[in-house]
Amino acid sequence: MSGVVRWNPFDDLGSLLPRDWLGRFGLQATTEWSPRCDVTERENEWVVHAELPGVEAKDMDVRVANGVLTIRGEKRSERTEEEKGRRYSERFFGSFERSLAVPENVDVDRIEASLKDGVLEVRLPKRAPSAADEGRRIEIRTS
The missing domain is CATH 2.60.40.790 (Immunoglobulin-like)
Known part of the structure; x- marks a missing residue:
């Protein structure tokens, strides 16, 4: 699909969610x-x-x-x-x-x-x- 922007709600939550939980979904938590x-x-x-x-x-x-x-x-x-x-x-x-x-x-x-x-x-x-x-x-x- 061209022109479609996908928003990942986890991008904004990186430093708020536990690292283990994010790791299960292949996401990284930001610590800075x-x-x-x-x-x-x-x-x-x-x-x-x-x-x-x-x-x-x-x-x-x-x-x-x-x-x-x-x-x-x-x-x-x-x-x-x-x-x-x-x-x-x-x-x-x-x-x-x-x-x-x-x-x-x-x-x-x-x-x-x-x-x-x-x-x-x-x-x-x-x-x-x-x-x-x-x-x-x-x-x-x-x-």
């Missing part, structure tokens, strides 16, 4: 996800908030290199329920990574990060403006 980030510019700093519920600081790595802020780590969760003689157990292990460009006016030596209630906050202080930041007029030569 990207945390939601909000970036706010304030007078003296930029602030990044990344939503990382259930992730501990020891499972994260926050770095800045070559003008890029990278937040990466691993999320692990395990859940077991027992009800009326039945037991349900599920485990999830997945890596994540999020990279954001760092504005040129950031003092990278003073960047700080903190984690509270599943939200990572990264503060990127702006450096004091210098004459070089304001630019300069360039003369145009004529022949």
Whole structure:
């Protein structure tokens, strides 16, 4: 049949269904996800908030290199329920990574990060403006 697009409902559920169950149907579960980030510019700093519920600081790595802020780590969760003689157990292990460009006016030596209630906050202080930041007029030569 030409022109027919087939939708596979399992494509959207890859990371939500147990791996064993998906394997029976020849499907793979995805284990990567990207945390939601909000970036706010304030007078003296930029602030990044990344939503990382259930992730501990020891499972994260926050770095800045070559003008890029990278937040990466691993999320692990395990859940077991027992009800009326039945037991349900599920485990999830997945890596994540999020990279954001760092504005040129950031003092990278003073960047700080903190984690509270599943939200990572990264503060990127702006450096004091210098004459070089304001630019300069360039003369145009004529022949």
